[in-house]
Amino acid sequence: MAAHMSERGPGAALASRWADDSYDSLVAGDWLVPANGRGLVLFTAKFELVVSRLNTAITEISPSGVAGPLWCPPVMARSDIERADYDQAFPHLLGDVNAMVQEGGREGVAGDSASSRTVLVPVVCYHIYPQLADRVVERPAHFDLAGHCYRHEATTEVGRLRSFRVRDFVLVAGEAEAWRWRDEWITSGAEFYARLGLKVSVQPASDPFFGPADRLSRRSQLEQQLKYEFVADLGDGGTGMAIGSANCHKDHQGSRFGIRYRDEGAAHSACVGFGLERIALALIRTHGDDLASWPAFA
Amino acid sequence: MAAHMSERGPGAALASRWADDSYDSLVAGDWLVPANGRGLVLFTAKFELVVSRLNTAITEISPSGVAGPLWCPPVMARSDIERADYDQAFPHLLGDVNAMVQEGGREGVAGDSASSRTVLVPVVCYHIYPQLADRVVERPAHFDLAGHCYRHEATTEVGRLRSFRVRDFVLVAGEAEAWRWRDEWITSGAEFYARLGLKVSVQPASDPFFGPADRLSRRSQLEQQLKYEFVADLGDGGTGMAIGSANCHKDHQGSRFGIRYRDEGAAHSACVGFGLERIALALIRTHGDDLASWPAFA
Numbered sequence: 299m300a301a302h303m304s305e306r307g308p309g310a311a312l313a314s315r316w317a318d319d320s321y322d323s324l325v326a327g328d329w330l331v332p333a334n335g336r337g338l339v340l341f342t343a344k345f346e347l348v349v350s351r352l353n354t355a356i357t358e359i360s361p362s363g364v365a366g367p368l369w370c371p372p373v374m375a376r377s378d379i380e381r382a383d384y385d386q387a388f389p390h391l392l393g394d395v396n397a398m399v400q401e402g403g404r405e406g407v408a409g410d411s412a413s414s415r416t417v418l419v420p421v422v423c424y425h426i427y428p429q430l431a432d433r434v435v436e437r438p439a440h441f442d443l444a445g446h447c448y449r450h451e452a453t454t455e456v457g458r459l460r461s462f463r464v465r466d467f468v469l470v471a472g473e474a475e476a477w478r479w480r481d482e483w484i485t486s487g488a489e490f491y492a493r494l495g496l497k498v499s500v501q502p503a504s505d506p507f508f509g510p511a512d513r514l515s516r517r518s519q520l521e522q523q524l525k526y527e528f529v530a531d532l533g534d535g536g537t538g539m540a541i542g543s544a545n546c547h548k549d550h551q552g553s554r555f556g557i558r559y560r561d562e563g564a565a566h567s568a569c570v571g572f573g574l575e576r577i578a579l580a581l582i583r584t585h586g587d588d589l590a591s592w593p594a595f596a
Numbered sequence: 597m598a599a600h601m602s603e604r605g606p607g608a609a610l611a612s613r614w615a616d617d618s619y620d621s622l623v624a625g626d627w628l629v630p631a632n633g634r635g636l637v638l639f640t641a642k643f644e645l646v647v648s649r650l651n652t653a654i655t656e657i658s659p660s661g662v663a664g665p666l667w668c669p670p671v672m673a674r675s676d677i678e679r680a681d682y683d684q685a686f687p688h689l690l691g692d693v694n695a696m697v698q699e700g701g702r703e704g705v706a707g708d709s710a711s712s713r714t715v716l717v718p719v720v721c722y723h724i725y726p727q728l729a730d731r732v733v734e735r736p737a738h739f740d741l742a743g744h745c746y747r748h749e750a751t752t753e754v755g756r757l758r759s760f761r762v763r764d765f766v767l768v769a770g771e772a773e774a775w776r777w778r779d780e781w782i783t784s785g786a787e788f789y790a791r792l793g794l795k796v797s798v799q800p801a802s803d804p805f806f807g808p809a810d811r812l813s814r815r816s817q818l819e820q821q822l823k824y825e826f827v828a829d830l831g832d833g834g835t836g837m838a839i840g841s842a843n844c845h846k847d848h849q850g851s852r853f854g855i856r857y858r859d860e861g862a863a864h865s866a867c868v869g870f871g872l873e874r875i876a877l878a879l880i881r882t883h884g885d886d887l888a889s890w891p892a893f894a
Contacts (some may be wrong), residue, residue: 332674334726340668342666372670395746414691418671492758
């Protein structure tokens with residue numbers, strides 16, 4: 299999953315004193331403006347300068363060979379989500395887009411509100427598997443993606459945004475290569491965050507991207523070491539904030555989307571997600587409100 | 597409205613031969629990748645380089661005094677939309693976000709799908725009025741916004757994206773100033789597009805942002821000259837593509853959101869919208885697939 303935060307047990311990863319604060323200090327620092335919706339904020343030009351530099355820095359470590367990500371819209375076909383079983387695993391987090399069905403094609407005529415077969419994107423790497431669906435991948439395929447995610451989160455502390463942006467590197471390949479690539483990213487991801495001046499620890503985590511039929515698999519995710527999170531120490535004595543993750547999906551996506559790797563059966567996949575707002579928030583917490591005094595990282 | 601395309605009668609503004617083509621030539625030019633959802637595409641790094649340059653060029657002509665836009669999420673509180681009466685005027689275009697209601701707060705327990713009181717943003721400048729709601733504005737207030745819009749469009753020809761990005765300058769002020777500012781933008785907007793190398797004509801247009809109770813007002817929008825569109829000639833003998841607009845809202849938003857201007861009653865507002873994908877598409881159509889050969893504009 300492109301999930302840069304775990305869907306399960308994420309409370310712990312946000313249990314910093316800062317997270318319990320209001321947004322006041324971030325507003326005072328000219329970083330963001332709260333909006334009316336729960337977990338929704340507007341970002342200032344100053345905040346976006348950080349996001350822009352961050353994207354540039356991430357592009358420099360991209361393994362895709364392309365100078366920048368594929369930019370994905372915040373919505374996608376519901377059929378793609380259903381094929382990934384996300385709607386079964388996380389019905390409470392998924393934003394389903396409903397629209398008024400037009401009667402007789404006439405504008406302005408009220409009809410019934412119904413699912414538009416469109417959903418808010420929950421996980422950025424879901425944009426890729428439909429592109430490869432029902433195909434044979436002959437060599438390791440690298441992708442660099444960026445886009446908005448939406449999670450219908452129940453809480454709204456700082457960092458727990460309902461709408462947030464993720465940069466995501468994805469590999470679709472064979473089993474050994476997917477594991478090796480993910481394991482290498484545990485190291486190089488930590489190095490990347492260190493270069494940004496962040497104190498990050500790598501922690502095993504779980505997010506149940508297996509469907510309900512796979513509860514046993516889900517429970518064993520920790521044991522299988524499928525997911526590691528990069529957790530930033532915010533220097534407040536709290537347990538830190540998850541700002542990114544490195545994930546093995548095994549052949550889950552390959553099986554669901556009919557993607558095969560050579561003659562080896564269902565393709566394996568792995569991804570490394572960067573939570574852009576959360577990394578920016580960790581940088582702000584670490585380096586302060588005066589952007590001019592920050593160490594250069596891009 | 598930040599609407600960069602008119603909601604009513606937009607068919608005409610897209611009646612170019614190119615618009616009837618498939619996306620094939622844009623895919624071949626490495627500009628975009630079609631996705632499964634209707635009217636949804638992914639944008640390549642090459643396309644995004646154009647969008648990025650475009651945003652830089654627009655920042656240079658921003659009247660807000662801030663070096664870059666406020667970045668808005670693709671979703672917002674439904675209450676804000678309802679206050680603007682958009683849900684009444686355009687129920688068929690509005691994307692309402694539904695989510696599973698959790699029973700007893702337990703994760704993974706299926707409940708009923710219900711409106712989350714969140715909607716996909718239909719018009720970027722709607723982010724601003726709630727910020728000013730029930731307040732008195734003492735001097736002309738300039739804003740520079742960027743964000744995603746969603747319209748549940750019935751057709752999906754090239755340029756008719758369901759999810760698209762808009763850069764939007766907004767002024768909240770007195771009546772005379774709002775009109776003058778909008779009228780000046782008709783000139784300076786046309787000059788801006790000419791600098792990009794686009795052949796643009798300014799055309800009176802209508803979009804019914806008045807509610808159903810204001811059908812007469814709506815009908816007279818053309819006569820009142822509230823909306824002008826910048827229509828790019830795509831050189832194909834067609835009627836061109838609307839890539840931006842300059843709009844007077846009169847005191848519609850001020851009245852709905854309880855925004856007053858000094859002691860003059862409900863504030864007036866105006867906005868100038870830049871349809872980022874459509875401008876990029878017009879640039880591609882005009883300057884071709886080789887980005888290195890394009891005239892510099894940022």
